[in-house]
Amino acid sequence: MDNINLVFEALSSTPRRKILNYLSATSLTAGEIAERFEMSKPAMSKHLKILQTANLINGEKKGQFMHYSLNRDNLVTSLHDFTANLCPVGSVLKKESKKMADDNEGS
Amino acid sequence: MDNINLVFEALSSTPRRKILNYLSATSLTAGEIAERFEMSKPAMSKHLKILQTANLINGEKKGQFMHYSLNRDNLVTSLHDFTANLCPVGSVLKKESKKMADDNEGS
DNA sequence: TAACCATTTAACTTATTAGTTAATTAACTA
DNA sequence: TAGTTAATTAACTAATAAGTTAAATGGTTA
Numbered sequence: 193m194d195n196i197n198l199v200f201e202a203l204s205s206t207p208r209r210k211i212l213n214y215l216s217a218t219s220l221t222a223g224e225i226a227e228r229f230e231m232s233k234p235a236m237s238k239h240l241k242i243l244q245t246a247n248l249i250n251g252e253k254k255g256q257f258m259h260y261s262l263n264r265d266n267l268v269t270s271l272h273d274f275t276a277n278l279c280p281v282g283s284v285l286k287k288e289s290k291k292m293a294d295d296n297e298g299s
Numbered sequence: 300m301d302n303i304n305l306v307f308e309a310l311s312s313t314p315r316r317k318i319l320n321y322l323s324a325t326s327l328t329a330g331e332i333a334e335r336f337e338m339s340k341p342a343m344s345k346h347l348k349i350l351q352t353a354n355l356i357n358g359e360k361k362g363q364f365m366h367y368s369l370n371r372d373n374l375v376t377s378l379h380d381f382t383a384n385l386c387p388v389g390s391v392l393k394k395e396s397k398k399m400a401d402d403n404e405g406s
Numbered sequence: 407t408a409a410c411c412a413t414t415t416a417a418c419t420t421a422t423t424a425g426t427t428a429a430t431t432a433a434c435t436a
Numbered sequence: 437t438a439g440t441t442a443a444t445t446a447a448c449t450a451a452t453a454a455g456t457t458a459a460a461t462g463g464t465t466a
Contacts, residue, residue, distance in 0.1 A: 197313060204311030205454090206304060209381075216385045222413060235455055237414055256412050256463040264386055271378050274316075278323045279371055312424090329443060342425055344444055363433040363442050 195247065199270045202246035207231065208239050212262060215249060219261040302354065306377045309353035314338065315346050319369060322356060326368040 193201075202208055207229060214220060214228055226236040240260060243249045247266045252259045300308075309315055314336060321327060321335055333343040347367060350356045354373045359366045 196316075200307070200310045200316065203307050207454095209303075209307065212385055216387070223411095226413095231454095232456065233413070234415080234457085238454075241414085253413095253463095258413065262385065268382055268386065271382055275375055275378055278319055278369070279375065280323070314424095330441095333443095338424095339426065340443070341427085341445080345424080348444090360443095365443060 195266075196270060196274060198246035199248065199266075200274075202242050202248055205239065205242075208243055211239060211243060212248065212267070215260060215262040216264075219259050222258045222260065225260065302373075303377060303381060305353035306355065306373075307381075309349050309355055312346065312349075315350055318346060318350060319355065319374070322367060322369040323371075326366050329365045329367065332367065 210229075211225060214225060222237065222240060223233070225240070226233045229236060240249065240251070240258075244251050244260075248263055249260050250263050252261070317336075318332060321332060329344065329347060330340070332347070333340045336343060347356065347358070351358050351367075355370055356367050357370050359368070
């Protein structure tokens, strides 16, 4: 399956989007993530695998712990590429983009 | 179901994303869209309904024809809002945004 | 080594999704 | 009015997704 397909498949689940939100603050182990949900560890493990296969998160094994972190780059570029294909240059996307750039001017 | 949920649910299907691509070029009737797929009209009708419920397309009845068009605004703002929540201000999103703005400078 | 802990895999069940054909609704036309 | 066309709804089937518990894997520690 190609990447955009994997990305949208991964993002279609509310718990998976919630996982990404948790990981946007900090890296977490599989167990720490599971703690934040009312769901078994095996179920969580599947969600994490789906996110990792879509390249939206990275997993790194440290001893017996699996540390997961957000892969912002692939998330942003995937969604950006998708949107860009649907939006003719000079149209909505451009306005949105300019607005974003302007909003962040001072930071 | 809240809108972001509907949006990602709608976008998780390859045929539905393909419909959006067709509609990015021009508005089309339900029948014209169905022609472009190897799928029955009822199946297509369901996909169109899902996209409309997510507010990603608009449907307008003209006589016996149903004309569908892309709702770019909701698509772009939904994905933007989602991304913005996951990306701390001043980080990847900002770079992406600036890049987009720069790329479009001349247009 | 033996017991323990974190995580994943396997096997399975249930719910949901995506498609089909047949029937219905509504608009158009001879 | 009768027949045709466009689109949707209804009823159903098959494939997929999402969860469960039990078992396996691999690293840690007494």
